[in-house]
Amino acid sequence: SFNNLTLSPTITDNRTYTFNSSAVTVAGNLIINPTAASAKVLTVNLGADLTSSTSKTITISGTTSGTSVLNTTSSNYAITTGLIDIATAGTLTANGSTISLGATSGTLFTRTGTFNANTSTVKYTGDGSTITLTSGAFTTTNAFYNLQVVPTSSALVLTERTYTFGSSAITVNNTFDVNPTDGEAANMFLKVVLGAAFTVNATTTLTNTPGGTFLATSTLDTSGSNYALTTGSLVMSHASSTLVGNASTITVNNNFWKTAGTFTPNTSTVTFTTATSSTINLGGTGTGSQF
Numbered sequence: 001s002f003n004n005l006t007l008s009p010t011i012t013d014n015r016t017y018t019f020n021s022s023a024v025t026v027a028g029n030l031i032i033n034p035t036a037a038s039a040k041v042l043t044v045n046l047g048a049d050l051t052s053s054t055s056k057t058i059t060i061s062g063t064t065s066g067t068s069v070l071n072t073t074s075s076n077y078a079i080t081t082g083l084i085d086i087a088t089a090g091t092l093t094a095n096g097s098t099i100s101l102g103a104t105s106g107t108l109f110t111r112t113g114t115f116n117a118n119t120s121t122v123k124y125t126g127d128g129s130t131i132t133l134t135s136g137a138f139t140t141t142n143a144f145y146n147l148q149v150v151p152t153s154s155a156l157v158l159t160e161r162t163y164t165f166g167s168s169a170i171t172v173n174n175t176f177d178v179n180p181t182d183g184e185a186a187n188m189f190l191k192v193v194l195g196a197a198f199t200v201n202a203t204t205t206l207t208n209t210p211g212g213t214f215l216a217t218s219t220l221d222t223s224g225s226n227y228a229l230t231t232g233s234l235v236m237s238h239a240s241s242t243l244v245g246n247a248s249t250i251t252v253n254n255n256f257w258k259t260a261g262t263f264t265p266n267t268s269t270v271t272f273t274t275a276t277s278s279t280i281n282l283g284g285t286g287t288g289s290q291f
Contacts (some may be wrong), residue, residue, distance in 0.1 A: 001024075001025035001026065001027055002024075002025070002026045002027065002028070003028045004026070004028035004029050004030075004031075005026045005028070005029075005030045005031070006030075006031040006033070007031070007032045007033070007034070007042070007044060007068075008031065008032075008033045008034060008035070008063075009034055009035075009042065010034070010035045010036070010066075011034050011035070011036050011040045011042055011066060012036070012037075013040060014040055014041050014042075014043070015034070015040070015041075015042050015043070016042075016043045016044075016045065017042065017043070017044045017045070018044075018045040018047055019044075019045070019046055019047040019048065019050070020047045021047045021048050022047075022048055023048040023050075023051065024046075024048060024049070024050045024051070025051045025052070026050075026051070026052040026053070026056070027052070027053055027056075028052070028053065028056050029052070029056045029057050029058070029059065030050075030052055030056075030057075030058045030059070030081075031059045031061070032058075032059065032061065032068045032070060032090070033059070033061045033062060033063055033066075033068065034062055034063070034066035034067070034068055035063040035064050035066045036062075036065045036066035036067075037064060037065060038065050039065045039067070040065065040066055040067070041066075041067045041068065041069060042062075042066065042067070042068045042069070043068075043069045043071060044068065044070050044071065045073050046070075046071065046072050046075075046077040046079075047073075047077070048077055049078045049079075049080070050077065050078070050079045050080070050081075051079075051080045051081070052080070052081040052082065053081075054080075054081070054102035054103055054104070055082050055103060055104075056083070057081070057082060057083040057085055058070070058079070058081050058083070058084050058085070059084075059085045059087065059090075060084075060085070060086050060087060060090030060092055060113065061085075061089050061090045061113075062087070062088075062089030062090065063089075066089065067089040067090070067091070068089065068090050068091070069090075069091040069092075069093060070090075070091070070092050070093070071093040071095070072093065072094055072095045072097040072120075073095060076095050076096040076097045076120075077097060078097055078098045078099070078100070079097060079098075079099045079100070080099075080100045080102070081100070081101060081102070082101065082102055082103035082106075082108070082126070083101060083103045083106055083108050083109070083110070084099070084101065084108070084109050084110070085110040086110065086112065086113040086114065086115055087112055087113055088112045088113050089113060090113035090114070091113055091114040091115075091116065092113075092114070092115050092116065093116040093118070094115070094116060094117050094118055094120035094145075095118050095119070095120060096118060096119045096120060097120050097121075098120065098121045098123060099121070099122045099123065100123045100125050101122070101123065101124050101126065102125045102126040103126045103128070103131070104126045104127055104128030104131070105128050105130070105131065106131070106132070107132040107133075107134070107135045108124060108126065108131060108132070108133055108134070109122065109133065109134050109135070109138075110135040110136060111134070111135070111136035111137070111138060111142060112136055114142060115138065116141075117142075117143060117144050117173070118145065119145050119146075119174075120145050120146070121146035121148060122144055122146070122147050122148070123148045123150055124148065124149045124150065124163065125150055125151055125152070126151060127152060127153055127161070127188070128161065129162070130161075130162050130163075130164075131161075131162075131163045131164070132163075132164055132165075133149070133163055133164065133165050133166070133192075134165050134166040134168070134170065134195075135166045135168075136166065136168055137168035137169050137170075138168075138169075138170050138171060139168075139169050139170070139171040139199075140171070143170075143171035143172065143173050144170070144171070144172045144173065144176075145172070145173050145174050146172070146174050146175050146176075146177075147170075147172045147175075147176045147177070148176075148177045148178075148179065149163060149177070149179070149180075149190070149192050150177065150178075150179050150180065150181070151180050151181070151188065151190060152180070152181040152182075152188065153180070153182050153187060153188035153216070160189040160190070160191050161180075161188065161189060161190045161191065162191050162193060163190065163191070163192050163193070164192075164193040164195055165192075165195040165196065165198065166195050166196070167195045167196055168196055169196045169197045169198070169199070170194075170196065170197075170198050170199070171200075172199070172200045172201065173202075174201065174202045175200070175203050175204075175205065176200040176204045176205070176231070177204075177205045177207075178190070178192050178205070178206050178207070178218045178220055179205070179208060179209055179218065180208050180209070180216045180217070180218050181208070181209040181210070181216055182208075182209075182210060182215055187215050187216070188208075188215075188216040188217070189216075190217065190218050191219040191220075191221055192219065192220050192221065193221045193223050194220075194221070194227040194229065195223070195227070196227055197227055197228045197229075197230075198227060198228070198229050198230070199230040199231075200230070200232060201232055202232045202233070203232055203233045203234075203235055204220075204229075204231040204233070204235065205235045205236075205237070206218050206219075206234075206235070206236045206237075206238070206241040206242070206243060206261065207235075207236070207237045207238040208238050208240055208241065215240065216240065217240040217241070217242070218238070218240065218241045218242070219241075219242040219243075219244060220242070220243050220244070221244040221246070222244065222245060222246045222248035222250070223246065224246060226248040226268075227248060228248055228249045228250075228251070229248060229250045229251070230250075230253070231250075231251070231252060231253070232252075232253050232254045233253075233254040233255040233256070233257060234250075234252055234255070234256050234257065234258070235255075235257045236258040236259070236260060236261040236263070237257075237259050237261070238260055238261055239260045239261055240261070241260070241261035241262070242261060242262045242264060243261075243262075243263050243264065244264045245263070245264060245266050245267075245268030246266050246267070247266060247267045248268045248269075249268070249269050249271060250268055250270045250271070251270075251271045251272075251273060252270065252271070252272050252278070253272075253273050253274055254274055254278060255278055255279040255280070255281075256270070256272070256278070256280045256281065256282075257281050258281055258282055258283055259281060259283040260283060263282070263291075265290060265291050270291050
């Protein structure tokens with residue numbers, strides 16, 4: 001394995017670097033940063049899964065007129081790291097890969113360059129008390145495909161974990177899942193807070209996974225700023241799942257399927273837009289079954 005790995009050639013033409021078919025492990029940071037006097041691109045292709053420390057960063061950038069691409073290739077090799085920073089001159093092409101971000105602090109996914117999600121899945125797996133999930137807009141051609149917030153508790157905690165999206169809009173072209181897991185000896189009280197308008201084109205699912213004898217809870221909160229939430233369908237399937245509406249507009253383009261858990265509407269407005277039919281299931285008891 002490497003400690004820190006930097007790919008920073010001065011290139012006079014477009015170049016391609018390809019890792020061989022053995023898995024690559026980087027204990028420290030991975031930096032891709034070519035320099036070019038005119039517009040030239042360094043493409044770095046994975047040849048197997050890429051893993052770096054969950055406290056370290058993969059940075060994709062360029063200097064002067066140099067640009068760089070990190071490509072998981074059509075073999076869909078996985079990337080596991082702490083944080084990713086796609087700088088202005090960088091591109092991450094994710095294909096159908098799984099990209100796991102496990103840092104426990106900081107901003108886990110920063111984008112000012114280009115994120116080609118294709119049919120990939122981005123998973124937030126880190127267990128930290130306060131985490132910022134994104135910086136920069138992930139919309140239109142830079143939108144996520146599948147997005148999962150799926151931490152597992154690593155220590156006994158009695159306080160809520162708060163994971164907040166950044167202040168730019170987010171679009172998820174397929175599914176968005178909030179699904180924390182409690183550890184063998186640890187609770188996981190997870191609250192995911194929106195930081196801007198949030199759109200899911202397929203299904204938003206709030207649930208939890210029991211991993212031991214302790215408790216996992218999941219909350220999706222539109223925040224006191226009342227950010228809009230738009231989703232194809234909304235699924236709540238666990239008694240310890242909560243959606244907090246504040247004064248937001250929540251737009252459901254298909255089904256609202258709550259078989260368990262709590263919807264806390266506050267003064268929100270829920271709008272159904274389908275021109276055909278929707279299934280509206282408000283299972284549960286008490287205030288958790290009201291709009």
